[in-house]
Amino acid sequence: MWLQRLIIDLRCVMGLGCEGEEVPRHGLFGALALVGLLAFAFRGCEPLPSTGYTAPISGVVPGAFTLIGGSFQLSVTPLDPDGNAFFDDTVKPEDFTFSDMQVYSFAQPDELIEDAVAVSVDVQVVLPGTTGGGITVPILLDSSGSMSWTDPNDLRKDAAKSFVDQLGNDDFSAVLDFGAGADSDFSVTRLLQDITSDKDLLYAGIDQSVAWGGTPLYDSLCETLDWMIAGALTNPSLLVLTDGENNDSYTCTMQSVIDKAQLAEIPVFSVGLGEGIDFTELQQLAGQTGGTFAAALDAEGLQTLFESMGVAVTKGRYIVSAEATFVNPLDNEGQYIIRGLLTVNIKGRIMQTPIEFVINASLTTDNGD
Numbered sequence: 045m046w047l048q049r050l051i052i053d054l055r056c057v058m059g060l061g062c063e064g065e066e067v068p069r070h071g072l073f074g075a076l077a078l079v080g081l082l083a084f085a086f087r088g089c090e091p092l093p094s095t096g097y098t099a100p101i102s103g104v105v106p107g108a109f110t111l112i113g114g115s116f117q118l119s120v121t122p123l124d125p126d127g128n129a130f131f132d133d134t135v136k137p138e139d140f141t142f143s144d145m146q147v148y149s150f151a152q153p154d155e156l157i158e159d160a161v162a163v164s165v166d167v168q169v170v171l172p173g174t175t176g177g178g179i180t181v182p183i184l185l186d187s188s189g190s191m192s193w194t195d196p197n198d199l200r201k202d203a204a205k206s207f208v209d210q211l212g213n214d215d216f217s218a219v220l221d222f223g224a225g226a227d228s229d230f231s232v233t234r235l236l237q238d239i240t241s242d243k244d245l246l247y248a249g250i251d252q253s254v255a256w257g258g259t260p261l262y263d264s265l266c267e268t269l270d271w272m273i274a275g276a277l278t279n280p281s282l283l284v285l286t287d288g289e290n291n292d293s294y295t296c297t298m299q300s301v302i303d304k305a306q307l308a309e310i311p312v313f314s315v316g317l318g319e320g321i322d323f324t325e326l327q328q329l330a331g332q333t334g335g336t337f338a339a340a341l342d343a344e345g346l347q348t349l350f351e352s353m354g355v356a357v358t359k360g361r362y363i364v365s366a367e368a369t370f371v372n373p374l375d376n377e378g379q380y381i382i383r384g385l386l387t388v389n390i391k392g393r394i395m396q397t398p399i400e401f402v403i404n405a406s407l408t409t410d411n412g413d
Contacts, residue, residue, distance in 0.1 A: 096125030099388045099395035102349075102356035103313070103336030105327050109403040111377070113160070113369035116401065119170075119336040119361040121352075122390045129359035131171075132390050137164035140364045142399070145384035147370060150402065153381055159371040160382065166365040170334070172358055173279040178214030180239065180277040181357055183207065183250070184268050186286040186317075187234075188223035191255035194287040194318050195343040203346035204250045207283065208243050210354025216241050216278070219249030222264035223257035223292075230267050232260040232292070239275065258292030265312075265329075266296035269304045280310050281335065281357055285346075286326070287317040298325045302332050311335040313353050317343065324404065336361075339402060362388075377406050 099122045107115035120140075121129050142162035149155040172179050183204055191200070204219075211217060219237040227235050237249025265284065272280050282305070290298070305312050311334040316323035319341050330337035336356065338349045355361075368382065380403050388395045 093396050094393040097393045097395045098123045099386070099397045100352040100355055101386065101397055101399060102352040102361060103330065103338040104399065104401035105331035105337050106401060106403045107331075109368075109405045110408060111370070111374040111405055113367065114403065114405070115365065115367050116162075116382075116403075117331060117336075117363060117365050118386070118399065118401075119356050119363055120386065120388060120397065121355045121359055121361045122388055122393070122395055123355070123359075124393075129355070130390065130393075131169050131360065131362070133169065135167055135169070135362070135390060137167050137364070139389045140164040140167060140362070140366075141387045141389075142366065143385045143387065145368065145382065147374065148381040148383060150379035150381055157380065158374060160368050160384070161371065162366050162368040162384065164364050164366045168363045169360070170363055171360040177278050178212060178216065178241075179279040179281065179358065180216040180218075180272075181211070181281050181283055182218040182220060182239075182268065182272060183246075184233075184264065184282060184284040185219070185221040185250070185253045186223060186259065186261075186288070187221040187254045187257065188259045188286075188288060189256045190259070190288050190318075191223075195255075195346075197343065199343040200285060200317070200346055201250050201253065203350040204285070205247050206347055207350040207354040208246045208250070210351065210358045211241070211243070212358060213241070215358060217246055219246060219252075220264075220268055221253045222260050224254045225257070229271070231263060231295075233264045233267055235271075239277070259286065259288045259290055260292040260294075261286055261288075261290040262293035262296040262298055262301055264293075265301045266304060269301070269308065269310060272310060273304075273308050280308075281313060282310055283313045283315070283353060283357070284326075285315045285317065288321060289325075298329060302329055305329070305333040309334075313337075313357060315340070315346070315349055315353065317346065323402075336363075374405055379404055 099120050102119045104118045145160040145162050147158040216239050218239045222233050236252045312329050313335040314326040314330045314337050316326050316339040327337045340346050383400045386397045386399045
């Protein structure tokens with residue numbers, strides 16, 4: 045009888061008919077309690093973050109942006125509570141959603157300029173190797189003089205070592221630098237540690253990087269790629285860090301670097317360090333070779349970036365292509381910061397990760413649109 049009474053009270057509260065009876069106060073409270081219980085029982089249907097699961101973003105490559113919006117591509121790796129990557133071949137773009145997207149001033153990073161909306165349009169799975177076995181990822185470090193003030197405490201060395209820590213038992217790396225002279229086999233590059241899986245040797249090679257000289261970025265990338273190609277490395281890719289734009293190359297251009305990497309199928313993962321520097325070419329290098337790009341405004345941010353890069357290179361990643369639209373057009377051309385939240389839903393596991401990247405907004409795209 046009590047259940048029948050509660051159902052009648054619930055129907056009355058919901059406006060479905062009281063069968064000619066007035067609902068007593070205790071009946072109203074009982075009906076509302078049932079509503080609360082039902083809501084509690086079904087709350088699990090809402091997508092809530094899964095405990096212990098993470099999805100680090102290893103980099104974002106912005107495309108062309110105008111005053112009304114543009115495109116971007118990000119790399120993200122879902123990890124279970126044990127740090128193992130997991131992927132789903134049936135994943136769809138709608139499994140990657142963006143929220144709280146906002147545009148901030150580049151000059152005043154806390155100044156909100158405009159709201160934005162972003163939608164995923166494509167997703168690809170990129171695994172670390174295609175022929176079995178491990179991977180080989182040389183590290184090319186900037187040892188130009190500007191590092192003495194962009195990274196006076198040598199934090200890049202700790203960050204590079206954290207990348208080495210991500211390597212598996214079957215993985216290999218090497219350490220090279222530019223800006224501080226050259227070895228006999230190179231013109232502008234030093235080989236600080238040859239190909240090895242010994243992490244202690246790699247740490248020692250990283251510690252040999254210095255801070256003096258110019259920035260022969262293009263020439264060093266060219267001869268590093270040539271060295272990698274000649275070595276017939278297994279599942280090769282390249283990680284490069286620089287804090288400036290090229291100013292000391294004479295034989296290579298960025299386009300020739302991109303062409304060389306594309307022909308050899310070597311993805312380049314690039315990291316830019318510093319404020320007020322145009323990293324457009326590094327973004328193009330990463331985007332056009334199958335790598336990714338990340339930027340740190342100061343050396344303190346390198347540790348997280350190198351760790352995330354290490355996860356992407358050694359464990360694989362999703363490459364998510366997305367389109368962003370500003371709620372209202374921006375007033376001026378120039379650099380802006382886009383921030384928001386990425387929600388990833390893989391195999392029923394929900395992961396949320398903050399996203400932040402810098403764009404160059406222009407009046408029109410390169411093709412005049």
